[in-house]
Every structure is written in C-alpha cells, then in structure tokens.
Amino acid sequence: xxxxxxxxxxxGKFVASLQRTAMNGxxxxxxxxLNKLVNPHLSFDQKEYxxxxxxxxxxxxxxxxxxxxxxxxxxxxxxxxxxxxxxxYI
Numbered sequence: 001x002x003x004x005x006x007x008x009x010x011x012g013k014f015v016a017s018l019q020r021t022a023m024n025g026x027x028x029x030x031x032x033x034l035n036k037l038v039n040p041h042l043s044f045d046q047k048e049y050x051x052x053x054x055x056x057x058x059x060x061x062x063x064x065x066x067x068x069x070x071x072x073x074x075x076x077x078x079x080x081x082x083x084x085x086x087x088x089y090i
Contacts, residue, residue: 059071
C-alpha cells in the first residue's frame with residue numbers, strides 16, 4: 001500500500017493521539033502501527049487494518065460534523081486505501 005507523506009504524517013499523529021487514551025490491547029496495536037509507519041513498504045495485518053478503518057471512520061464523522069473539508073478528504077482517501085489493501089491482504 002502506498003500512502004503519501006502527508007497521509008503518513010496525519011496517520012502518525014492520529015494514532016499517537018489514540019495511544020494516550022487506549023487500553024492495553026489497543027496500546028499494542030497502536031505501537032505496532034506506529035512502528036510500521038516508518039517503513040516505506042507499509043504493510044499492516046488484518047487486525048490493524050480493521051482497527052485503523054474503524055478509528056478513521058469515527059474521525060471521518062467528527063470531521064463531517066465540523067465541516068473540515070481538508071480533513072474529510074484526507075480521511076476518506078486513507079479509508080479507501082486501507083480498505084483496498086485489506087481486500088488484497090485476504
């Protein structure tokens with residue numbers, strides 16, 4: 001999966017913000033995702049894909065409520081890329 005530098009930075013900040021309020025299981029997932037973000041050949045496992053899609057979908061709803069067009073487009077793009085990569089992973 002290829003994501004742009006802007007998307008990678010957004011995803012890193014987003015997952016880092018989730019880390020502050022995460023429980024034990026989610027903390028491990030967040031750390032795993034953060035470690036993988038530095039790799040240019042980004043590859044998540046099934047559980048990480050599902051977790052990211054769920055959390056980004058929640059973020060998408062928040063962005064829509066705030067009418068933040070830039071963030072809506074960015075999150076939409078990331079969700080689509082993650083869903084496509086998850087389908088290819090299966």
